[in-house]
Amino acid sequence: MTELHPVLRRLGMTTPIVQAPMAGVSTPALAAAVSEAGGLGSLGLGAMSVEAARAAIRETRRLTDRPFSVNLFCHRSEECAPDRAAAWLEWLRPEFARYDAVPPESLREIYLSFLDNDAMLTMLAEERLALVSFHFGAPSAHAANVLRRSGALLATSVTSVLEAQVADAAGMDVLIAQGHEAGGHRGVFDPQGADRKLPLHTLLGELSQTTSTPLFAAGGLMNGRDVAAVLQAGACAAQLGTAFVAADESAASPAYRTALAASGSASEGDVTVMTSAISGRPARCLVNRFTALGARNDRPATPPYPYAYDAGKALDAAARAGGESGYGAFWAGSGVRRSRFIPAAQLVATLTREWRAGGAESA
Ligand SMILES: Cc1cc2nc3c(=O)[nH]c(=O)nc-3n(C[C@H](O)[C@H](O)[C@H](O)COP(=O)(O)O)c2cc1C
Structure with a gap:
């Protein structure tokens, strides 16, 4: 050895x-x-x-x-310019509206x-x-x-x-x-x-x-x-x-665990993607509604970390209240399909x- x-x-x-x-x-x-x-x-x-x-x-x-x-x-x-925060929140507004919610008025430096x-x-x-x-x-x-x-x-x-x-x-x-x-x-x-x-x-x-x-x-x-x-x-x-x-x-929620497990049986393509849309910094996440949003080409400049994360967490909470877990920060690496639940x-x-x-x- x-x-x-x-x-x-x-x-x-x-x-x-x-x-x-x-x-x-x-x-x-x-x-x-x-x-x-x-x-x-x-x-x-x-x-x-x-x-x-x-x-x-x-x-x-x-x-x-x-x-x-x-x-x-x-x-x-970093400072978050108020107009950048406002543009980001406005862009997210229709997404919040799907769950009868509105975005926060401003973004905070949460960490x-x-x-x-x-x-x-x-x-x-x-x-x-x-x-x-x-x-x-x-x-x-x-x-x-x-x-x-x-x-x-x-x-x-x-x-x-x-x-x-x-x-x-x-x-x-x-x-x-x-x-x-x-x-x-x-x-x-x-x-x-x-x-x-x-x-x-x-x-x-x-x-x-x-x-x-x-x-x-x-x-x-x-x-x-x-x-x-x-x-x-x-x-x-x-x-x-x-x-x-x-x-x-781990503290992973049942929805996070279900998403990890589902990646193991996903048929083809990448199950994870790098996105900065959730927090303001690049992070590898299971492909979900949020990563799809982040890939849209009408996306305005993302507020810096961790301001964007304030909006990301608010959107996830609003969606979860409406029964949708597809906006979670379900971070996962490229080997996720080989997860063992033990x-x-x-x-x-x-x-x-x-x-x-x-x-x-x-x-
Ligand atoms: C859910 C999750 C949360 C993480 N949080 C942190 C963190 O708080 N601090 C840190 O240094 N790295 C963090 N990382 C990155 C890990 O340190 C490490 O680089 C990564 O997990 C290695 O890749 P793997 O997930 O494919 O094993 C996190 C990774 C995951 C999956």
């Missing part, structure tokens, strides 16, 4: 499986089950208040003594970036976490120092060599290589910048040539064969999101067995 990288041993892992942090979907029960099974469980705290984040950390600690990771969003806050959230930094330092990871960028030098002094390892998602260089300069201990196959938000640092949309294995190839920082690989990984392949390509662990959305302990511990054990068998056992 392959030796685990020292960074995994420091995190108490006995198998190179990381459950991706997933805002709104990961739960203390999920993170604890994965860590108890020898992987690394993670909490997505990016959409939480400081109080809710602390409560989730404490609840996870109540369920397990093993290390787990927490994750925050480091997007650069504070960790870059602007000193209270979150103080709480995380007090809680002394094993690994703090980031999405959409790297933390400030000050925040990185405070967290490192509290004993945490630091990681961030990267989608290119350029972002890896920025992350390395910010002193990250681990880089999470996120391929274009990945479910959920693409971790690009600058959503206006050029995106080469690198598939995971191309990205791993480029990163292995340019950085010696340990790599977690993310994007489309669903079974032990996928895990074996990314380890072979230079990663020290596989980070899986979509595979764990289907786990019993408890998280069983998924970690299965992935480990398949990986140890060299992938030969994988479905």
